[in-house]
Amino acid sequence: MRAEIIAVGTELLLGQIANTNAQFLSQKLADIGVGVYFHTVVGDNTERLLQVIRMAAKRSDLVIFSGGLGPTQDDLTKETVAAHVGVGLVKDSPAMQRIEDFFSQRGIVMTENNRKQALVLEGSHVFSNDFGMAPGMAIRHDSTTFVLLPGPPSELYPMVDRYVMPYLMNLLPESQVFHSRVFRFYGIGESALEERLIDLIEKQDNPTIAPYAKEFEVTLRVTARAATAAEGEAMILPVEKEIRDRVGQYIYGTGEDSSxxxxxxxxxxxxxxxxxxxxxxxxxxxxxxxxxxxxxxxxxxxxxxxxxxxxxxxxxxxxxxxxxxxxxxxxxxxxxxxxxxxxxxxxxxxxxxxxxxxxxxxxxxxxxxxxxxxxxxxxxxxxxxxxxxxxxxxxxxxxxxxxxxxxxxxxxxx
Amino acid sequence: MRAEIIAVGTELLLGQIANTNAQFLSQKLADIGVGVYFHTVVGDNTERLLQVIRMAAKRSDLVIFSGGLGPTQDDLTKETVAAHVGVGLVKDSPAMQRIEDFFSQRGIVMTENNRKQALVLEGSHVFSNDFGMAPGMAIRHDSTTFVLLPGPPSELYPMVDRYVMPYLMNLLPESQVFHSRVFRFYGIGESALEERLIDLIEKQDNPTIAPYAKEFEVTLRVTARAATAAEGEAMILPVEKEIRDRVGQYIYGTGEDSSxxxxxxxxxxxxxxxxxxxxxxxxxxxxxxxxxxxxxxxxxxxxxxxxxxxxxxxxxxxxxxxxxxxxxxxxxxxxxxxxxxxxxxxxxxxxxxxxxxxxxxxxxxxxxxxxxxxxxxxxxxxxxxxxxxxxxxxxxxxxxxxxxxxxxxxxxxx
Known part of the structure; x- marks a missing residue:
């Protein structure tokens, strides 16, 4: 599957924030073996966004958008994708309920533009927003799946983990699981580690081996694509042995949240x-x-x-x-x-x-x-x-x- | 001037790093009033890079690349831009000297692929790399200026500050200066600050007012485009007075490096x-x-x-x-x-x-x-x-x- 990521927002083009959503989504897609071929950032402008959508639809099977689902006039991702796909926008009742509850619980009068956030593409699959108001959604058009996600990382990250990843896994060939293990290193730099493992990394296909450097620590993720978790585990074991033989003295732990x-x-x-x-x-x-x-x-x-x-x-x-x-x-x-x-x-x-x-x-x-x-x-x-x-x-x-x-x-x- | 930024590197598409170079360059271009309309990330692949370059050349006056200037086979930004522009690559002697010095000073044998880093586009303007080996360069083709910069932020940031910004200022309409002042706030959130100044920010044109939030502090940059610095200063003064009247109690300082x-x-x-x-x-x-x-x-x-x-x-x-x-x-x-x-x-x-x-x-x-x-x-x-x-x-x-x-x-x- 060929994927690309489109972030919509003028604040990105002004350099006010970095496009960390694209990084997060890329990591998630890499974890399940989906190749990302392009990231694009485009401003809050219908014409340019439409130009970007048309290009993406031609070259990708999966197009993930972040941003532009909010209540203001500048937020136009849904409207522009709807125009491309040729569907209308309809009210999502659970989302509208959440928005109304939010305002009534706080005793604030809801302005009309907030209702806009509960609109979704007609016929789309809706992802609940557990940490904000605008729901996400997915819709298939021709041979491309469009996924629309809210911009704030505090809303996008949990939505992706809880709802979008399971949805995407279903799009992949059946009976395929991704089984991975993370190794955490200290005392060796990313490039030195890569050098010691370069032959393993380069012949990577299944399992894949991906190094990441963050806050002076290096992490290596080994991911196997297999029919079952047990089969994936069996594929990881010899790779793990090889890694431990070569650079085991620098491994201090395994797992995601183990700095x-x-x-x-x-x-x-x-x-x-x-x-x-x-x-x-x-x-x-x-x-x-x-x-x-x-x-x-x-x-x-x-x-x-x-x-x-x-x-x-x-x-x-x-x-x-x-x-x-x-x-x-x-x-x-x-x-x-x-x-x-x-x-x-x-x-x-x-x-x-x-x-x-x-x-x-x-x-x-x-x-x-x-x-x-x-x-x-x-x-x-x-x-x-x-x-x-x-x-x-x-x-x-x-x-x-x-x-x-x-x-x-x-x-x-x- | 319409600008766009293209980052070349598969590590970005794998989510191993965020595209902070695009953020940095966007801020720099915003400071001198150049509008950035697109960011693109593309992998180390000639065909896809060429596709992106052709699109950018059609729609932008200024295209800035980061990454892909290194010594390996994966580094192909120069080669691909050269193919698009229709020029060859020639040796830049000062760059070659720096590379040879680097290796001889450390007593390391230089491998042949390092010479590749001293090659530049024929007829380009060369930017010295004071913190690395690959020089940057700029070349004009048809009505578009292409600027090629190294990927590592430790090399790109100082090159931009020292050499690229003065070069770009020369491309702008003559006798135009950008005069700006940065106000630093604490005790008020970005959205609350924006709300208090929204009418000023929205009618922003000249001077522009741009808020940034970073590490729990908020910064406001006011930038005037004028014929002289004195004229720019005169344009900033009434805006500063208005800002201080409204939110002066939260200002703790002015200037870039004043956290x-x-x-x-x-x-x-x-x-x-x-x-x-x-x-x-x-x-x-x-x-x-x-x-x-x-x-x-x-x-x-x-x-x-x-x-x-x-x-x-x-x-x-x-x-x-x-x-x-x-x-x-x-x-x-x-x-x-x-x-x-x-x-x-x-x-x-x-x-x-x-x-x-x-x-x-x-x-x-x-x-x-x-x-x-x-x-x-x-x-x-x-x-x-x-x-x-x-x-x-x-x-x-x-x-x-x-x-x-x-x-x-x-x-x-x-």
Whole structure:
């Protein structure tokens, strides 16, 4: 099946937002093996939109629109697709009910233009909007299926996951399932990972292997197309073995929602352990990653952002002599920060990060030099030296993730 | 001038990355009054790329490409545009020199395919790539100007700012300048701001008024097209007055690179002041925003992430009685945290944040209830109560920005 994605909205052409809906939809379609050949963005203009629709209908089997389903005059995706397909718009009663309920529950008078949102293409399959007012819809014309979705990601994402994907799966050849596994990596860049697996990735067909990089972590998704889930699983196993043989030491987890901090916090809670951190160059980033996980209060004691030597000395008891001879950016300081914050806050693990984030060097030490210390109850403290490249924000982000990665490694040993 | 943007790369169609280059280029073109009518993404495929180029040449005066200038066989933007325009590719000597230097400096053997990157369209205007190997270029054919740019944002952004924008300005009608001012807002949402200014935004023509929302802050750019900068300034002044009359209380700064934390840190350094923070629900986010500003070490003493009552009590001396009667999420706790962290770390200001980020309520208090405390040398401590909506990450992000905003207000009073 050949698919393309059309986003409608002048705000995209003005650069006010990025077209993240197209990215999301592309990932979803890739997951079920549907090839996306074009993304188009067009403004709120009937003539240009119609031109784009005609072109898409000629070259694609599946055309997914996002945006232009709202109440204003600028919203004209439904009207323009209706004109192309040659059908009218009819009221969808459940959608109208939702809209009326929304206004009456809030005691607000509904303006007339809101009714427009409950109109759908005559004969279309309607997707309920559980987080907004405008429903989505799908209609087939000639040999092309048109799917119309609301623009706001908070409405589009759940609609796609709940209703659109099952609908699209039904369009695919029968008795075909997509079975996939996600591997999560740290300590290896996307291009280095790709290089190590390039022959596997290039001969990818079934299963496919797709790497993604996000927030300094790399993810690999292996997807098999098969008659049953068990058959898909059997196809993934040898690929998994090959991946683990080559780059297994960088895999810290599997699954969708398992970023380093999520894996660490989940493990701590399961084991009844806690963590505390002392951060110099990362300035609170490790703590904010840990606390971004819902429920982290059960595992996170707290942290000290010891940006100055004063705070390292007074709050965390690093001797002035160490700060003056070894320096704030040193193995010794990292070790003491990790041990002292652990003891002071009474946690199972203590994480410390001290380094030079730049743009200027410090203590005559180069930008990118970072020490990560991990202290744990009953184990010798480990300090790792890192030489990180990139700008200030990248050094901070990578250093924080390395700290979480090393804490995870320590957890395995304990 | 009618412009469109074409991004070339299969990784975009797989959803591995979002098309942020198109967003960046659209903003830049909007700033100089060039209308963008289409964005297209097409894969690394000669036939489909050629189809897209022909369509673009018919409907646009300016076509900007990103991606497909690299060394591999998949990189075929230059080759395909050359075929459309009917010119050959020639070696650009400065680019070749840069590539050879790159490899010789690192002592790596250069593979033959890297030479491909120094080839440019015959007769094109070349843009130097200061952060990579493949140069950009511009060529005019019939009535259309084609601009080819490298895909990596770290190469494209500086090339556009340094070389492409001045080149494009020269294509515009003579003696026309774009004069703009950026206003930065906090404490008001994008839609509320737009509602208050909708009549101004809608009649926008010259000057134009464009709102952007990013990381919980809202920015408004007013751009005048005029014969001289002085004339542009004169056109902006009455618009600025109107904006300030209506929503002036939410403006905290003007200018491009002046996010709340940047404005706060710059002000602290200029005034020789310092700050420290005690964070409960924001878990280190305030500290990491402050320390994201280069040079912040001169103004930031450090912080305590006091996630548990234990740490609030032991490290920051909040009496157990207050924690037990008022609670951790209370005006009193916020006040004491701000005052105590300021004294303990010896700073001019102390910022505290304590609240319920969710997903569950805490101490019987609702998700979204947040107290921000600001203590300052020689002034009474101020505590603000916030009722924030949204998910955990949004509550944390907004609460952190409110804390910075209130600290800025306190700075004005001091």
């Amino acid at each position: 380093l901090h999520e894996v660490l916090v989940t493990g701590l809670i399961q084991r009844g352990e806690t963590v505390a951190c002392a951060e110099s160059c990362t300035g609170g980033t490790v703590a904010s990653l840990i606390t971004s996980v819902p429920g982290s209060s059960a595992a996170f004691k707290g942290g000290v952002v010891c940006y100055t030597n004063e705070v390292k000395h007074q709050v965390l008891g690093v001797p002035e002599e160490v700060l003056n001879t070894d320096g704030a950016v040193s193995e010794k300081t990292a070790q003491l920060l990790a041990e002292h914050v652990r003891k002071k806050l009474g946690s199972t693990y203590g994480i410390s990060v001290t380094g030079v984030a730049g743009p200027d060097s410090s203590e005559g030490k180069p930008v990118g030099l970072v020490y990560v210390g991990i202290a744990a109850e009953g184990l010798p403290t480990v300090v790792k030296e890192l030489r990180l490249a990139g700008r200030r924000q990248a050094i901070v982000g990578r250093a924080a993730k390395f700290a979480l990665f090393y804490a995870l490694q320590m957890q395995k040993e304990r | 709340l934390h940047e404005v706060l840190v710059t002000g602290l350094i200029q005034r020789g002041e310092t700050v420290a923070c005690a964070e409960s629900c924001t878990g280190g986010t305030v500290a990491s925003l402050i320390t994201s500003v280069p040079g912040s070490s001169a103004a930031f003493k450090g912080g305590v992430v006091c996630y548990t009552n234990e740490v609030k009590h032991q490290v920051l001396g909040v009496p157990e009685e207050v924690l037990n009667t008022d609670g951790a999420v209370s005006e009193k706790t916020a006040q004491l945290l701000a005052e105590h962290v300021r004294k303990k770390l010896g700073s001019t200001y102390g910022i505290s944040v304590t609240g319920v980020a969710g997903p569950d309520s805490s101490e019987g208090k609702p998700v979204g209830l947040v107290y921000v405390g600001i203590a300052a040398e020689g002034l009474p401590t101020v505590v603000k109560e916030l009722r924030l909506a949204g998910r955990r990450q949004a509550i944390v992000g907004r609460a952190a920005k409110f804390a910075l905003f209130y600290a800025l207000q306190m700075q004005k009073e001091r």
